[in-house]
Amino acid sequence: MSDRISTVGVAAAVWRRSSYSGPEGNECVEVADLRTHIAVRDSKKADGPVLTFPADAFASFVSEVKAGLRRD
Numbered sequence: 178m179s180d181r182i183s184t185v186g187v188a189a190a191v192w193r194r195s196s197y198s199g200p201e202g203n204e205c206v207e208v209a210d211l212r213t214h215i216a217v218r219d220s221k222k223a224d225g226p227v228l229t230f231p232a233d234a235f236a237s238f239v240s241e242v243k244a245g246l247r248r249d
Contacts, residue, residue, distance in 0.1 A: 186211055187227050194220055 190209035198205040198220070205220035215235040217228045230238075 187216055187229075190216055192216075192218070192220075192223075 187209070190211060192207040192209045195206045195208065207218050207220045207223075209216040209218075210232075211229065213232055214229045215232050217230070219225060
């Protein structure tokens with residue numbers, strides 16, 4: 178199985194805005210669950226670049242941020 182994410186899968190993704198995005202709308206990050214991967218994009222540039230991460234790695238990153246272990 179390939180780790181490549183199809184552009185069709187990303188284009189059909191259901192995006193949701195981070196609950197930590199600023200209320201003014203100028204600091205918005207959106208994420209989409211692609212089953213095996215998580216996609217991340219800037220909501221101000223919805224047709225711009227998309228970063229994808231393995232779902233388990235993204236979950237670990239989020240857990241570490243919530244626990245205060247990551248500052249980057």
